[in-house]
Amino acid sequence: MISELLPNDVVCAKETRDLVIECCVEFIHLISxxxxxxxxxxxxxxxxxxxxxxxxxxxxxxxxxxEVEDVLKEHKQQQKDREKKVSKLEQSDLTPEQLQAMQEELFAQSRAKFQSNAGAPS
Known part of the structure; x- marks a missing residue:
């Protein structure tokens, strides 16, 4: 993370990274x-x-x-989006067995396509 924030021509000594990590831990402890x-x-x-x-x-x-409030809003939205995906699956009215059969069929189709392409001349 430190390297991502620094310009490409700047390096950070290991001791400096360790110090930054210690400062972060102390900050988290203080806030907590x-x-x-x-x-x-x-x-x-x-x-x-x-x-x-x-x-x-x-x-x-x-x-x-x-910034913390913005991150919190984003996190809550991601949770809602995840819950929507789960509920779409639940609303599909398909049993786990039917879903697995569909998945296996898709895998079989993909394997067949791959094998037919592997045998084709380049």
């Missing part, structure tokens, strides 16, 4: 601890995304909250 405290104050047992956002604000990282 603060979020846990907020969670306990609200008499909750599970740290929610809102607790993380509140922790960022409390600790003076307000500038991060917008």
């Amino acid at each position: 601890s603060e979020a846990n405290e907020i969670c306990e104050q609200e008499s909750k047992k599970t740290i929610a995304p809102e607790h993380i956002i509140s922790a960022l604000k409390r600790l003076g990282f307000d500038s991060f909250t917008r």
